[in-house]
Amino acid sequence: MDAFVEKPKRSDDQQTEIVRPSRHEAEDAVRTLLAYAGDDPRREGLLDTPKRVVDSYDEFFSGYHESAHEVLSRTFDEVGGYDDIVMLRDIEVNSHCEHHMIPFIGKAHVAYFPTDRVVGISKLARVVDVFAHRLQTQETMTAQIAETIDDVLKPKGVAVMIEAVHQCMSLRGVKKPDVATITTQFTGIFKEDPAQQARFMTLVSSDRGR
Structure with missing residues (x-):
């Protein structure tokens, strides 16, 4: 063929x-x-x-054949008066560096502040997976996740943090194992209000002895 x-x-x-x-x-x-x-x-x-x-x-690399926008397309308008952060912590991330095609592995923490609609919580993890299953830089992936949630759900704000160890740094080059790279992206209330941003960071690290 x-x-x-x-x-x-x-x-x-x-x-x-x-x-x-x-x-x-x-x-x-x-x-x-x-x-x-x-x-x-x-x-x-x-x-x-x-x-x-x-x-x-x-x-x-199944993410090349999936749409993160479609993953978030089904939302729910009935939120029962809920008006606070929705957050998923410790979403496993397994992706491949676009520079060396070597894995980087870690955790993603994703939060949004809904307006009048919410999405099933599993869909947030699926969005992470869609972008992780492509050749990536961690910085780009962090921005893509935040921008997609912001674009589709139109929330008051989105916060994304990814912590990952890059095997292209651990196994080759400088060969420094277990060095974590941390990237963040904030929109809306999380970007404009330092208190909300600090609250997100506290929720990420709570009960971890950090």
């Missing part, structure tokens, strides 16, 4: 089309990398490696 043009389903990306290689071409590329590493892709232990790697890529 030859390469084909694919239009991503996601509405939150400016890219309109890509030329996506066939699966056969992708597996051939893995064989090339195996040979470049110094091994024989024809030896028994590596015969199925190209298939496994491509299967892994389909899982690791």
Whole structure:
């Protein structure tokens, strides 16, 4: 099968089309990398490696075929008079650095201050997953999560914090393990009101002995 043009389903990306290689071409590329590493892709232990790697890529980078806006599309207007922060803490983040295609792993903390509608709490975690399952920088991903929630839900404000360890720093280069990178993004009330921003940070770190 030859390469084909694919239009991503996601509405939150400016890219309109890509030329996506066939699966056969992708597996051939893995064989090339195996040979470049110094091994024989024809030896028994590596015969199925190209298939496994491509299967892994389909899982690791599934976010290219999902829309974070669509994830948040179903909201609920009945909030029963609730008028305070909605927060998810310690959402697992597993992504890949776009510079070296090596994982970075950590936690995301996401909060928003609703106006007249809320979204199912699992959807906030799904938004994190959509952006994490793409080649990323942590800084860009943090901004994308906050901007998407802000754009779709129109809340009083959004707060996002991500803490992650980058294997491209731990396993190569300066080789400094367990160094956490922390990024934050605030909109609306969390950006304008220092007390609300401090409250978010307190909720992130509470009961952790920090």
